Amino acid sequence: MFRFNYIILLLPILLFSTSNKKCVYINSYHDGFVWSDTIAKEIKYILKDSCDVIQFNMDTKRKKDEASIKSSALQAKKLIDKTNPDVVITSDDNAAKYLIKPYYKDSSIPFVFTGVNWTADKYGFPYSNVTGMIEIIPIRALYEMAVDLSIGRKATFIGDNTITDKKDLSYFIKYSKKYGIDLSYNLVDDINEWKNSYLEAQLNSDFIILGHNSAIKNWNDKKVKDFLLKNSKKLVLATYEWMMPFSMIGLIIKAEEQGQWAANTAKGILNGYAIKNISITTNKTWNNFINLKLVDSAKIKLPRKILIKSKKYDMD
Structure with missing residues (x-):
């Protein structure tokens, strides 16, 4: 079986007219949430010459009750069924739990998930039409x-x-x-x-x-x-970048990594790679950050090795 992970970035890419390929991105959260905004930015940039990207925001950070989440997932399903896309990309757990699992197990539509925390076992992934990137924090x-x-x-x-x-x-x-x-x-x-x-x-x-x-x-x-x-x-x-204004040290996972992997995986599927041969993977990297203003205000002395290897974060 061909193991399709980061190697896809090295493969030649065939370009498709945006008039005949459609991709849907289902965001579990909302516009303005830094994590999924970054994923969306990478997806749209990488796929700009391969398909028209249609985004739907489930808004489940702000509307957390079960009824609202299920209603939002049903709206996302209606969009997908109406659009009949060539591939769907999702971000974070609620899209996996409330959309993919109940409605699209082993369907004809390929799904690429990102941001499912730690394990996808409770959703039964992989299905024959589902692959993705598990999110692990350091x-x-x-x-x-x-x-x-x-x-x-x-x-x-x-x-x-x-x-x-x-x-x-x-x-x-x-x-x-x-x-x-x-x-x-x-x-x-x-x-x-x-x-x-x-x-x-x-x-x-x-x-x-x-x-x-x-x-x-x-x-x-x-x-x-x-x-x-x-x-x-x-x-x-x-471990999340948007929390660095309020933290002294950050071991920060990269939304860019997940967005890039998902988009390049979707591009591979559009180019004819069989999704059943694309293995579920995990994120691999993080950045070290330090918020010196907050460290100094607390009068904490950090070792030189941490100061050297960390990117400086401007609290202001």
Whole structure:
């Protein structure tokens, strides 16, 4: 079986007129959410000469109740059925759970997913018409860094009350046992809960891990930055780039990697590659970032090796 992963980037590409090829991108979230906006940008750029890309936003970060998500998935299905695309690309778990699994198992339409966190087992992937990229965040590297810095082994995870952070948290808990980390956690719904959790973690933990903030009500970037500059004394880490204004160190996975892989995979399918021969893969890389303004405000001294290898993030 031909293993179709990053090698596709090296293959010659046949160009198709945009008038006779159609691609649909189903975004689990909304315009303005940095992660899926970046994926969409890569998809549209890479496929601009291969197909017309039609995007549908399920908006399930802001409309989280089951009925709304199912209604949005049904709207996405209607669009797909009406469009009859040559390939569909999806991003993140809710599109996989509420759209692909109930409606398109083993259908004639090829689906390429991205952003399914950690495992696709609960969706039964792969199907004969489904492949994709599993999203894995660098938890082990984060814990190894914290242990290497000798800052203690008590940690708190603070995130929003969404399927993504629940999945991520389950793996933080799993790996905490391996690394001897005493992990507490709070999944919150609004900014006051988030601030209270942060202040409590400042008192009771050696370091803090931030999950998502996109579903936290009344979040205000400037007010949160001001709050952090006044109240941060412990090391704060994150794995998503949009959380870097509020974190000191980031081991940041790349939405670009997932968008590029999905688009090039879709291009391969348009060129005639059989999707059943395209293996599910995982993201492979991340960037190291450091927010010096927040580090300095907390009077934390970091080793030179971290300062050298990290990209500097401007909190302002």
